[in-house]
Amino acid sequence: MIRFSTIADLRKHLSTDRASQKIALVPTMGALHEGHVALIQKARQENDSVVSSIFVNPVQFNNPDDLARYPRTLEDDCQKLEAAGCDIVFAPAVEEIYPESPIMKLSFGDLETVMEGAFRPGHFNGVGIVVAKLFNLVQPDRAYFGQKDLQQVAVIRRLIRDLSFPIELVVCPTVREADGLALSSRNRNLTAEEREQAPAIYAALTMAHELLLEGQSPAQARASVTGYFSSRPGFRLEYVETVNAETLQPVVEVLAPGQTAICIAAYLGQTRLIDNLVF
Numbered sequence: 001m002i003r004f005s006t007i008a009d010l011r012k013h014l015s016t017d018r019a020s021q022k023i024a025l026v027p028t029m030g031a032l033h034e035g036h037v038a039l040i041q042k043a044r045q046e047n048d049s050v051v052s053s054i055f056v057n058p059v060q061f062n063n064p065d066d067l068a069r070y071p072r073t074l075e076d077d078c079q080k081l082e083a084a085g086c087d088i089v090f091a092p093a094v095e096e097i098y099p100e101s102p103i104m105k106l107s108f109g110d111l112e113t114v115m116e117g118a119f120r121p122g123h124f125n126g127v128g129i130v131v132a133k134l135f136n137l138v139q140p141d142r143a144y145f146g147q148k149d150l151q152q153v154a155v156i157r158r159l160i161r162d163l164s165f166p167i168e169l170v171v172c173p174t175v176r177e178a179d180g181l182a183l184s185s186r187n188r189n190l191t192a193e194e195r196e197q198a199p200a201i202y203a204a205l206t207m208a209h210e211l212l213l214e215g216q217s218p219a220q221a222r223a224s225v226t227g228y229f230s231s232r233p234g235f236r237l238e239y240v241e242t243v244n245a246e247t248l249q250p251v252v253e254v255l256a257p258g259q260t261a262i263c264i265a266a267y268l269g270q271t272r273l274i275d276n277l278v279f
Contacts, residue, residue, distance in 0.1 A: 004090050005090075040144075059129055111151070115239055147276070226240065
């Protein structure tokens with residue numbers, strides 16, 4: 001595995017591979033877990049060369065404390081990537097990606113006015129800018145993202161369409177612990193007691209899913225989930241929504257299979273966790 005920290009060196013190396021090889025990109029912010037490993041392994045199976053980026057993107061954080069608390073484990077991450085079959089790691093400094101603060105703004109319309117966009121203003125502008133930069137630098141044939149960040153997936157899908165990137169978006173299933181907790185880099189910030197409580201998020205999603213299958217309305221399922229968390233100290237529910245899985249707009253009834261998603265965001269102590277289930 002080869003490691004680069006500058007754009008010039010990365011571009012120079014990839015210029016010799018691009019004509020004859022299928023290149024995959026797996027963007028990450030580091031603090032890697034088995035969910036990231038699954039993305040790398042999937043990319044390894046389907047492409048000739050796998051590039052992974054490790055970059056904690058400051059532009060997508062609207063909370064400076066959240067940025068400061070985000071775990072950084074570069075050497076351990078590189079070991080995981082190499083073991084999973086990654087060929088190239090791009091781990092630049094902030095100054096390499098942003099020699100000066102970007103002034104361009106990306107708008108994703110209704111996709112960024114709900115859920116994460118409503119609670120994290122400017123977040124998806126930052127995501128769009130850094131992913132567009134990575135797409136431009138690597139010029140991959142395929143890009144791999146996890147379903148856990150469902151709204152991010154929808155934003156990247158729109159970015160690819162609107163800017164005509166010749167890239168196939170590959171969305172991989174959420175990887176979970178045995179107790180249902182979705183793997184996340186932020187899980188490292190949970191205390192031992194909070195880690196025991198954290199599977200309640202998946203339990204709430206499962207409960208909402210069952211209620212909807214029984215014929216209850218999204219509003220009724222939402223009320224049940226809100227009540228579920230109100231009796232669990234340590235949790236602060238930000239939102240629970242039943243939405244169109246592609247447009248992310250709220251729905252008043254369940255749509256066709258694969259078109260409806262239940263999404264949750266909640267704080268457990270100081271750690272913000274998100275998860276979703278797609279019907």
